Amino acid sequence: MSNREGNLEAPTRHPLDWKNPAFYDEELCLHEMERIFDICHGCRRCVSLCQSFPTLFDLVDEGPTGELDGVNKQDFWKVVDQCYLCDLCYLTKCPYVPPHAWNLDFPHTMLRAKAIKFRKGEVGGGEKFLASTDVHGQFAGIPIVVQAVNAVNKTSLARKALDSALGVHPEAWMPELAGWRFRWGAARSPAQVVTHGERTPGKVAIFSTCYINYNEPGIGHDLLKVLAHNAIPYVIVEKEKCCGMPKLELGDLDSVEQHKEANIPVLAKYAAEGYALLSAIPSCTLMFKQELPLMFPGEAAVQQVQEAMWDPFEYLVARHKDGLLKLDFRNALGKVSYHIPCHGRVQKIGRKTEEMFKLIGQTVEVKLNTVERCSGHAGTYGVKTPYHPVAMKIGKPVFKAMAKDDPDHIASDCALAGHHIAQGMAQAGTPARDLQHPLSLVRLAYGIE
Template sequence: MGRGRPGRIALKEDIMREGSLEAPTRHAHDWRSPDYLDPTRVDAELRRQFEICHGCRRCFNLCDSFPRLFDLIDAAGDAELAGVSTPALKPVVDACTLCDMCFMTKCPYVPPHAFDLDIPHLMVRYRAMETARGNTPFVARQLTRTDRNGRLAGLAPALANWATRRGNRLTRPLLKLAAGIHPDADLPRYHADTLEKRARAGAPPINQSAPALGRKAVLFATCFGNYNNPDIGSAARAVLAHNGVVTELVYPECCGMPQLEHGEMEEVARKARSVARSLGEWIDKGWDIVALVPSCALMLKFEWPLIEPGDEAVRQLAAATWDITEYIVDIARKEGLAPGLKPVPDGVVLHLSCHARAQNMGAKGADLLRLIPDTPVKVVERCSGHGGSWGIKTGFFPVALKVGKPAARQAADSGCGHLAAECPLAGAHVAQGIEGIDPASRLKSSRHPVEIFAAAYGLSGGNR
């Protein structure tokens, strides 16, 4: 699994010939190998890759992991990672949000470069080792059980939302004590009227005056779209129906991204196999698969095939999956959109989520909003700092705000009247950052681009 630490001279020579003329590639997670969880081999690979990062330092301002690493090496005093103890490296791993931006946008040494760096997947491997050794806290793992948590909260959403409301001086200190959740972190709301329940009430009527596209799309609800913000799914179905696309709502279970954050590889693999077979029945009948949240689209398209590379159903699903913004933009490009879009004259500032960028599909959220006539659109590409369950923890929430401050400031200074974000968690975090910068800002909450798009059509599900 490890290659040994490169010599300093060889490292400097390769820095002068950074990158490759070939497209980046990614290896499968070798999580079934006994070596994958072996602490000695994990430490060796951690040091091999971190030593190369130390010699480059291009990612110094990308997140909090790399500054922590470089500070450790600098404090050791010998300009070598060898002076840093193995336990001291854990905070570097803990600070990684698995945003994938180092691999996708910064690192010149990703495969097929001989240095073969993949820091996000290395972090997953380290966490898988920690989980296998029983070092992942029980409460932290319970927070990732999004389906169970969503179903329970949906039984009494008013009570759940009251208890998790920021500023509740009775319950938020208890959440800090019991679950390590920072009292000031904004938490998602829950709904009894889930997206699955809305779907059972029937699909929106197809616009008979729209072009006959012949497209049929299954919307993969995602746990967030089902339990926390069903308006995203309602808006997506309304927009697609208005453009002549027949839709169905399907949600077998969560994609497993929360479990991937803790390296629970067997559970993620089980989800991949189960969901791929469920959605495969629709694919075989000619339906497209459309995910409502970028992290989930990333899992279906890219991570699942690297976790179960030999599974044909998983590969088939990856090839058939679209992100919702990507899908609507493709309709606009190939068939054309139904008329009726009205301008959003005070403009939209879009936070382009890391997991949308990691799909390597272009800035489709921005492309979607630019289809709205006479609507100024500005884009923020800096990390929000949230990182899923990472950003709400007591030990990380202040860091999350710090990392996300540049994104919040860009959005606050945009002059736009609406804040959009493809990732709902990132959008809420950016809005909270804006609140700290400019309490009088109009940008007090964010919406998914498809919600704004539906509102521009005047469709229900896209509330202005």
């Protein structure tokens, strides 16, 4: 096979050499970007994935030579700023990733550039605050304060202030703070016999995540109800910090390490005791399954957590294959438009949520419309003032596809993507639809109150 023909083997991911001083050498990084961008320019297979690639190709096409040598290297940073590290180019599109000889790793090169930018002090305070989910989440659950903050944030004056201070687009959807945190109100697991399956441990430890703990605890409670209905004992992880994904997206790798030092010892203890670790936010699950193992490849505890971490639907479907999942569904779901988020796709687990919906459909009515494409939200990218209009543009095909057949429910494993899709559908003139997390729809199908 020639280099030009690409690679047909499964992608191989190399560890991130971020402790090496050369990693932060800007000149070396620009040289690697030049090498990679020249390959991307000649291929253009990823043009529809995100705004990074159209930005790059426009720089080339509008330059004096029509080739990469006509692009000012300082303009490479425009490409970096558009990358939200979804990894889809690496895992689903690019034919030149390792083990191909060209060793092209676009997202890790963008992450390296972001880390250099962060270390140079070129990331603003607003972006840092948005990525500090443990900080602004501390207001959740405080009586009066929550109601006041949520009410004020809906006013045009407050949204203008957020735009000015934090760079949050006035029209972007923003999550509300919860009146009662998930970790405060999570029900205890009923006493049950631990039943091990061939594929699955018989007990679960829940990593609640910042979003579920501070913003939408109902998703977490629905997960607990589904587990309890299936006689799966669970505990809530004793203590936790943010998984570190928002910091990773900024290039703040030192903070990622600090979060890792807080979380991994706790989670490794549960893994050693035979618990399956579940996280209901795909980005958080991916952090423990992929990003931390790539950043800390030599640490046994990180690998132990990686092996024990499950997406909730990955776990439930595996329990079904073990013959241990209850199929006593009572309520029809009707027409469901379901969106597969990017950070779910790159976990390499297949379409497990879709499989669960199809299991439900064997007992009660479910007409499923699955949409597998980036919604455009991408963590904090979709709320930032310069990028929100781009995020809405990226999401347009998804908004249209999700409206197919006039669904009764719309759903995404990524709660943020779900709200972004709902907003895009509304702006496109599609009547409002019932937005539910897939876990909430499973609870509904079971008939659990």
